[in-house]
Amino acid sequence: MFARVLSTVASEPHSWPDRLSNASHCILYILKGINMKVLIADDDKDLCQLLGAVLRSQGHEVFFAFDAAQALTLAKNQSPDIIALDINMPGGTGMGALQKIKMNMKTSMIPVLVISANPYEQNNATMLQMGAAEYMQKPLDSEKFCEALYRLTGLPAAGAAAQG
Numbered sequence: 001m002f003a004r005v006l007s008t009v010a011s012e013p014h015s016w017p018d019r020l021s022n023a024s025h026c027i028l029y030i031l032k033g034i035n036m037k038v039l040i041a042d043d044d045k046d047l048c049q050l051l052g053a054v055l056r057s058q059g060h061e062v063f064f065a066f067d068a069a070q071a072l073t074l075a076k077n078q079s080p081d082i083i084a085l086d087i088n089m090p091g092g093t094g095m096g097a098l099q100k101i102k103m104n105m106k107t108s109m110i111p112v113l114v115i116s117a118n119p120y121e122q123n124n125a126t127m128l129q130m131g132a133a134e135y136m137q138k139p140l141d142s143e144k145f146c147e148a149l150y151r152l153t154g155l156p157a158a159g160a161a162a163q164g
Contacts (some may be wrong), residue, residue: 036060036153039080041071041097042115043089047140051084054142055149067091072100075107082153084145085132087116087123095130102131111152115140 038055040048043066052062063078065071069091075083083101087094094114101107111133116123124135133152136145150157 036082036149036155037063037078037080038149039063039065039071039074039078039083041065041068041074041083041089041094042086043067044086047138051140051142051145054146058146068094068097071097075101075110076104079106080110082149083110083112084149085112085114087114087118087127095127098127098130098132113145113148113152115145 036055038060040051040062041064042048045064045066048064048066052064055062063074063080065074067090071083071085071089071094072092074080085094085098085101089097094116098112098114101110101112108131112131114127114132114135115138116135117138119137127135134148136148147157
């Protein structure tokens with residue numbers, strides 16, 4: 001999301017001051033009616049549909065990639081605010097996809113939440129060293145999954161925004 005705001009500033013510098021006169025307006029602009037663009041990259045289509053339904057019910061835009069190559073393409077073309085990335089997928093490994101996401105200037109700043117059924121702590125440490133923001137083991141709890149997305153993007157949870 002912040003990448004979209006910065007992209008707007010870069011592509012339309014002359015109109016930016018007209019729309020937002022100071023930093024507080026910028027913050028309000030970013031937080032008002034917020035929705036995340038979430039890329040879920042997992043070959044488990046049922047899990048994708050479940051998580052997608054939960055996120056869409058909260059007003060977020062969701063894209064799915066069912067293999068690593070598709071995940072890389074969507075990450076570059078859709079500029080998501082966050083990526084949930086499975087380690088074991090066809091079309092290349094999630095580990096390879098993470099490495100390419102973090103090496104690409106256009107996608108390197110996107111937080112990546114690695115999700116995996118693999119319980120090995122070594123994978124956890126490796127993924128974090130490669131640039132993953134967090135590692136979450138399957139089976140996923142949709143509430144904890146959403147909490148992680150909000151935390152990693154710095155956005156208030158859907159309920160918290162309504163209360164505050």
